[in-house]
Amino acid sequence: MLSLFERIGEGSHLSAEEVHQRLLRAEERVSLATVYRSLRLLSSMELLRELELPEGGRRFELASDGHRDHHHLVCVGCGRTEEFESSVVLDEGRQAAGSHGFRLIECVLNVRALCPRCASAEPS
């Protein structure tokens, strides 16, 4: 299961259903329930990071050290997810944590938006 994410590489955000479909396409016969269980296990081992995106549902990405501290732009219409980096957000997070005496572990911003396709489909 993890090898699937490694093949796809960093920066992919897949839902359990998408992981399931890709495994089936690769002729690996697993049930969706098994996929859910494996994803949860890999997340608890911190090999995957679980993103909770209000409209995009739960998505998982490879949690590698070289790929931390990035942010997500999420389309509320179709769940399309783009990544971006912002040192400003990181600095703010660090400062907010510091001013409360917290030790920063991770600072991730999820931005809800509409992608161009969904925005043009929206009746105005």
Ligand SMILES: [Zn+2]
């Ligand atoms: Zn990401």
Ligand SMILES: [Zn+2]
């Ligand atoms: Zn969209």
